[in-house]
Amino acid sequence: MARLQLRNLEKDYGTFRAVHGINLDVEDGEFMVLVGPSGCAKSTTLRMIAGLERVTGGEIRIGGELVNDKTPGDRGISMVFQNYALYPHMKVRKNLSFSMRLKRRPSAEIEQATNHVAGLLEIDPLLDRLPKQLSGGQAQRVAVGRALIKKPQVFLFDEPLSNLDAKLRASMRVRITDLHKRLKAENQQATVIYVTHDQTEAMTMGDRICVMKDGHIMQVADPVTLYSRPANTFVAGFIGSPEMNFLDGTFEGDNSVRAAEQLVTLGDEFTKRISGRSEHVTLGIRPQHLRIAAAETPGTIRGKLTHIEFMGHEVYLYVDIGPKRLIAVVPSASYDRGALRDDWVWLSADPKGVHLFDRQSGENISLAI
Amino acid sequence: MTDHILSQNSAAARDVDVVRSRETRRHRFNAVLRYALLTVVGLLMLYPLIWLIGASFKTNSEIFSNPGFWPEHPTLDGYIRGWKTSTPYSFGTFFINTLWIVIPKVIGTAISCTAVAYGFARFDFPFKKVLFSALIATLLLPNVVTRIPQYLIFRDLGWLDSYLPLWVPSALAGDAFFVFMLVQFLRAIPRDMEEAARVDGANTIQTLVFIVVPLLMPALISVCLFQFMWTMNDFLGPLIYISSVEKYPISLALKLSIDTTEAFEWNRVLAMSVLSLAPALAVFFLAQKYFIDGISSGGIKG
Numbered sequence: 001m002a003r004l005q006l007r008n009l010e011k012d013y014g015t016f017r018a019v020h021g022i023n024l025d026v027e028d029g030e031f032m033v034l035v036g037p038s039g040c041a042k043s044t045t046l047r048m049i050a051g052l053e054r055v056t057g058g059e060i061r062i063g064g065e066l067v068n069d070k071t072p073g074d075r076g077i078s079m080v081f082q083n084y085a086l087y088p089h090m091k092v093r094k095n096l097s098f099s100m101r102l103k104r105r106p107s108a109e110i111e112q113a114t115n116h117v118a119g120l121l122e123i124d125p126l127l128d129r130l131p132k133q134l135s136g137g138q139a140q141r142v143a144v145g146r147a148l149i150k151k152p153q154v155f156l157f158d159e160p161l162s163n164l165d166a167k168l169r170a171s172m173r174v175r176i177t178d179l180h181k182r183l184k185a186e187n188q189q190a191t192v193i194y195v196t197h198d199q200t201e202a203m204t205m206g207d208r209i210c211v212m213k214d215g216h217i218m219q220v221a222d223p224v225t226l227y228s229r230p231a232n233t234f235v236a237g238f239i240g241s242p243e244m245n246f247l248d249g250t251f252e253g254d255n256s257v258r259a260a261e262q263l264v265t266l267g268d269e270f271t272k273r274i275s276g277r278s279e280h281v282t283l284g285i286r287p288q289h290l291r292i293a294a295a296e297t298p299g300t301i302r303g304k305l306t307h308i309e310f311m312g313h314e315v316y317l318y319v320d321i322g323p324k325r326l327i328a329v330v331p332s333a334s335y336d337r338g339a340l341r342d343d344w345v346w347l348s349a350d351p352k353g354v355h356l357f358d359r360q361s362g363e364n365i366s367l368a369i
Numbered sequence: 370m371t372d373h374i375l376s377q378n379s380a381a382a383r384d385v386d387v388v389r390s391r392e393t394r395r396h397r398f399n400a401v402l403r404y405a406l407l408t409v410v411g412l413l414m415l416y417p418l419i420w421l422i423g424a425s426f427k428t429n430s431e432i433f434s435n436p437g438f439w440p441e442h443p444t445l446d447g448y449i450r451g452w453k454t455s456t457p458y459s460f461g462t463f464f465i466n467t468l469w470i471v472i473p474k475v476i477g478t479a480i481s482c483t484a485v486a487y488g489f490a491r492f493d494f495p496f497k498k499v500l501f502s503a504l505i506a507t508l509l510l511p512n513v514v515t516r517i518p519q520y521l522i523f524r525d526l527g528w529l530d531s532y533l534p535l536w537v538p539s540a541l542a543g544d545a546f547f548v549f550m551l552v553q554f555l556r557a558i559p560r561d562m563e564e565a566a567r568v569d570g571a572n573t574i575q576t577l578v579f580i581v582v583p584l585l586m587p588a589l590i591s592v593c594l595f596q597f598m599w600t601m602n603d604f605l606g607p608l609i610y611i612s613s614v615e616k617y618p619i620s621l622a623l624k625l626s627i628d629t630t631e632a633f634e635w636n637r638v639l640a641m642s643v644l645s646l647a648p649a650l651a652v653f654f655l656a657q658k659y660f661i662d663g664i665s666s667g668g669i670k671g
């Protein structure tokens with residue numbers, strides 16, 4: 001019913017092309033997160049879907065229907081803004097029911113819908129307050145309520161949590177995903193497009209995540225795939241914290257890559273996958289997949305331990321290999337303080353966590369199976 | 370040793386007290402000086418007004434014999450005879466005439482300037498920059514320059530000796546200053562609320578009426594207030610376009626009572642001046658709160 005399709009969607013600002021013909025399908029009831037660094041055109045894309053920004057080229061279809069030239073009010077969407085955008089001169093009750101009053105619904109129906117939404121979001125005690133009398137979290141819930149009351153086909157969220165403090169953000173995150181599940185269970189169409197720059201929000205909330213960069217889609221996948229099988233260096237670097245370690249090297253056959261003047265041995269399966277591809281590669285290893293080896297064995301990487309950061313349940317180890325710095329994250333329990341600062345250590349990589357990227361295109365060549 | 374330290378401490382404490390009391394005295398002296406100066410200058414500014422009110426209760430002869438503002442023999446004579454005027458019409462007629470100009474002009478200005486400012490501040494259309502420059506250019510044009518062409522236009526339209534020339538231009542957003550003021554104010558209001566309204570299904574007019582106008586209210590009240598006061602005080606406009614006495618507004622009627630009588634009845638003129646000041650003062654004090662209030666930022670709190 002409320003499937004959202006973007007076909008070759010383009011947006012130009014004068015001579016500057018902000019969105020480069022993107023294609024995206026969001027299934028009915030799916031929670032899709034658009035994520036990327038600032039300036040990647042994720043908000044522009046969302047605003048085009050909302051109808052607040054004119055489309056330069058391509059198509060937007062909601063529920064199969066072309067909506068390019070429809071007004072925002074006729075698209076069957078509703079939107080939650082970053083700054084809440086509550087109407088400051090209306091009480092919460094009027095803010096919630098504004099869309100229904102515009103449609104001249106009977107007052108009994110408005111009253112009933114307002115109370116239902118207020119109950120759902122636990123904002124009933126706030127109904128007779130003005131927006132300026134609300135805290136950030138309350139205003140956010142009213143903004144969500146205002147979107148909810150329209151019973152839209154597609155919900156659009158534009159960085160809705162970025163103005164809240166960390167604690168509130170975590171609880172709102174849960175609240176929004178809960179709400180999405182509940183609406184789904186109540187059989188209301190609840191396709192969600194959620195824009196954020198925060199990868200934690202993206203990873204925890206999205207059914208699927210669409211990673212964007214400079215107006216291009218880099219990868220669309222579920223959180224697990226995005227983390228374990230990133231399509232390119234950008235996605236690999238963007239998702240995951242601390243960032244993935246990258247080492248430029250050359251593929252030498254025999255399951256090994258020469259990087260930072262050392263030979264790194266990979267699993268058997270790599271050779272099969274990579275044969276025939278470029279030999280100039282970038283080695284990508286997540287910090288969580290590096291371990292301190294007990295002794296030098298073939299394939300380990302030698303480096304100097306320069307910093308140790310104790311984070312509670314895990315320890316961050318900074319190891320310099322020539323001019324490059326690698327980060328290894330090891331569980332506190334397994335870090336026995338055997339290695340100290342300025343010691344020379346050997347790092348071994350879990351072969352399952354090693355990726356090889358084409359150095360030129362950034363494409364993950366180790367994914368081809 | 371202990372004694373020594375103690376005495377030193379108490380000496381220090383005494384020093385602190387001395388310094389503190391000196392500071393307090395200095396602050397008090399400064400405050401007295403400041404308020405005295407403000408009072409004197411304030412009185413200097415207000416004195417003509419105070420004298421006007423006082424003198425309106427004096428007899429004609431006392432106005433020139435008694436320089437103070439407090440009347441020795443207070444009389445309402447000036448008000449009673451001034452109200453009757455030397456024409457067949459009472460001063461009330463002139464008050465009503467003024468309202469016939471002021472009300473359409475203020476309402477027309479509020480509506481037209483809001484619409485035009487909304488257009489300039491929120492929409493892109495061809496030649497927007499040229500048109501806005503033209504609007505600003507009219508701000509710089511001296512009024513005198515347009516007097517004669519305007520007069521000729523209104524004469525050809527057959528509008529002379531009617532109130533139309535006095536309010537129709539303003540009701541068509543003819544006051545560039547107000548449009549400019551509202552445009553500047555609108556530019557400072559984030560667009561989020563209007564976008565939210567459009568997502569909620571409001572069309573352009575509904576967005577303007579339900580969202581923009583309430584947000585614009587403080588600026589709009591200032592516009593109405595200025596227009597009200599300037600129109601009440603306008604002398605030249607009515608003088609040029611209104612020729613029959615029965616249509617005179619207050620500003621002309623006041624002048625009327627000066628030159629139609631042989632011996633100037635000053636107390637009548639002063640009494641009617643006080644009355645004609647009253648509406649402007651009343652409106653100003655009523656609207657003062659909104660006039661000074663800034664825009665509520667409730668909807669955009671972070």
